[in-house]
Structures are given as structure tokens and as C-alpha cells.
Amino acid sequence: MIRCLACNTTFPAAADSETCPACGWAPAKIDGFTAYAPEFATAGGGFQPEYFNDLAALEASNFWFRSRNKLLQWALKRFHPDFKSFLEVGCGTGFVLSGIAQIYPKARIAGSEIFTAGLRFASERVPSGSLMQMDARDIPFVEEFDVIGAFDVIEHIDDDELALAQMHAALKQNATLLITVPQHPWLWSTLDEYSHHYRRYTAAELRRKVEAAGFEVVKSTSFVTLLLPAMAFSRLVRRDTPVDEINVRSELKLSRPINYIFNLMLSFEIALITAGLCLPIGGSRLLVARKRKTT
Numbered sequence: 001m002i003r004c005l006a007c008n009t010t011f012p013a014a015a016d017s018e019t020c021p022a023c024g025w026a027p028a029k030i031d032g033f034t035a036y037a038p039e040f041a042t043a044g045g046g047f048q049p050e051y052f053n054d055l056a057a058l059e060a061s062n063f064w065f066r067s068r069n070k071l072l073q074w075a076l077k078r079f080h081p082d083f084k085s086f087l088e089v090g091c092g093t094g095f096v097l098s099g100i101a102q103i104y105p106k107a108r109i110a111g112s113e114i115f116t117a118g119l120r121f122a123s124e125r126v127p128s129g130s131l132m133q134m135d136a137r138d139i140p141f142v143e144e145f146d147v148i149g150a151f152d153v154i155e156h157i158d159d160d161e162l163a164l165a166q167m168h169a170a171l172k173q174n175a176t177l178l179i180t181v182p183q184h185p186w187l188w189s190t191l192d193e194y195s196h197h198y199r200r201y202t203a204a205e206l207r208r209k210v211e212a213a214g215f216e217v218v219k220s221t222s223f224v225t226l227l228l229p230a231m232a233f234s235r236l237v238r239r240d241t242p243v244d245e246i247n248v249r250s251e252l253k254l255s256r257p258i259n260y261i262f263n264l265m266l267s268f269e270i271a272l273i274t275a276g277l278c279l280p281i282g283g284s285r286l287l288v289a290r291k292r293k294t295t
Contacts, residue, residue: 001142003169005036010142027140030133031116033123037135041116056093056121058252063259064224067266069099071223071286072151072178074274076100079218079288080176083107083146089136089167090114090153094122094129101126110145112136139166146171149178152284155197164213171291177215181206183222183285189235194246206287215289221273222282226265231283 001010002018006025018034019026028035035041059065076083084107091097091111101109109126112134113119119131134140136150137159148167154160167177181201182192188200207217224231254262269279273286 001144003140003142005138005140027132031120033116033119033131033133035116035133036140037114037133037138040114040135041133050117052093052115052118052121054252055095059093059095061259062252062254063263063266065095067223067263067270068151068180068284069096070267071270071273072096072149072180073099073103074270075178075219075286075288076104076147078274079178080147083176085145086110086147086149087112087141087145087170089134089139089148089150089163090156091122091131092118094118094125094131096149096151097122097129098125101129112139136163137166139170141170143172144170145175147176147178151178151180152182154179155181155199155201156195158198160198161209161212164209164215168214168291173291173293175291177210177287177289177291179206179210179287179289181285181287183283184281187231187235187283189239190241190243191235191238191246194243201285203285206285210287210289214292216292217287217289219278219288220285221278222280222285223269223273224266224283225269225279225281227262228281228283 002013003010004020004023004025007020007023009020009022011021028038030038030041086100086107087110088097089112091113094111097109097111110130111122111126112132114133114135116133119133122131136157148171154163157163171177182197183201185200185202192200203220207220210217273279
């Protein structure tokens, strides 16, 4: 069901129209995409649109993005293998969506991004997907999706609890939420400031906020564990580096040997996680939760 963002009426989407039958509201169109929050389509929203160029160029070869995709695909198969509809909130350039669409070609795949700049890349990677511009704090759907994912997204949102509550409302009963976030506040550095993060999470904080939104946590584990000492050292060495001197390309573009070694290390971690272990510490955290059934 669509939720009218003007009068809050819920209604089924017609094949060729999303106009509210109660008040006549309809989403805008920007750069060819349905836009539910057009005021944020080109600026604002805790991110810099120009970052998408770097991400699109480097994600497919970078060990971290590749490993995270493997972990997320395992989580989907493990916790909701029969899903029919999937929404990624903050889909960026569509790198995660493209991997899911390949594995689940019959599922309805949707992606939202606050910036249309990211959606242009996503539309090339996932031409069959339903892509939209949207603010995660005001999701225009009610009980619409089997799975919602937000991968390194909610740390960019000032009111993360509101965003989680909106995701809860947009999920069907007994549906699944997948979240990844940067972890450990003591790892905070100018790189987080550069990335427009509002916070790095503790495991307890993330669980508390997810449960407060109406979910039951079924899996919570760290990853990027073996690389945690290197992350901590890197942030300590560069703690006084001005934000305007950070180069995201240099952060993501690694030499082939280093990229290969790091990939092996994360592959080992993923093997441990898929075997049932929950790693206590690490640069990132994966959380899987189920929408509680209402009586």
C-alpha cells in the first residue's frame, strides 16, 4: 500500500498512477525518477552526491564492498529465502541491489535513494528494478515489502529512530529487516566527519533502537574483525587530518595484493558467521530483525 505523504491516506498503487484518491497528491518526477522528497533530491541528506562517482568506479573491485555483498546475500538466504519483495533504503549506486537481483530474478526489487545522482548509476546496474527518490524518515509505503535493507545508511540520518520506525511500518507482518552500520564510537575519526556520519554504533545501542521500533532481533554480529587493529591504527595516525584533505579514492583504491589479502581475511570471517558464530567486535555490524506479529 502507498501512504499519501500529504494526508496519510493509504491506497493501492495503480498500474499507471500513484495519485491519492482522497486529496489528489502525487509524487513528483525528477530526472526520470519518482520523487517522494524532491526538496532533498540534489542536496542535503547527510551525504555528498559527488561521492557516487567514486563509489561507482571502485565498489566492484574493493574487498569491503564485495565481502559485504556476500554477507548480505547469505543473510537473505538464511533468514528470508522465500521473499517476494525487497526494498533497499539508501541504495546508492545499486551495487548491493544488482547482486540481489541476480540471485533472485523473480523477486520484486526496489531501491530508494535520497539523491537522484545515485539513482542514475543504480538504473544502469539494475535496469529491472523499481527505483525512487525518497527520504527514509518519511517512507510512503505501509505493509508493502517482505524485506527491507539499509546498508551503512542510518548513521547518515539525524533521526535514525524515526527512520527505523518508518521501515517497520513499510514491512509486512513477520517480514525481515537487514541493517549494517559502522561500529564502535571509539573508532570515530575525521573520516566519519567526511562521510557525514552522525554516529558510530555500539551493539547495545543498535539493538535498543531496533527493538524500540517494534522489531525482534534474530542475528547481530560484528564483521571486519580481523582488520580492526589496522582500522584503529589508521584512525589514530590520521586523527588530526583536516576533513578537506581526505581523498575518498585513496581510501577505496588499494593495491591488488592488499585488496586480495583483505578479501581473504573477510572471507574467513564470513565463514565463521555463516557457521553460526557472532563476532563480538569489528569495524562494522550486521543486524537481522523480524517485524513482530501484531495481535
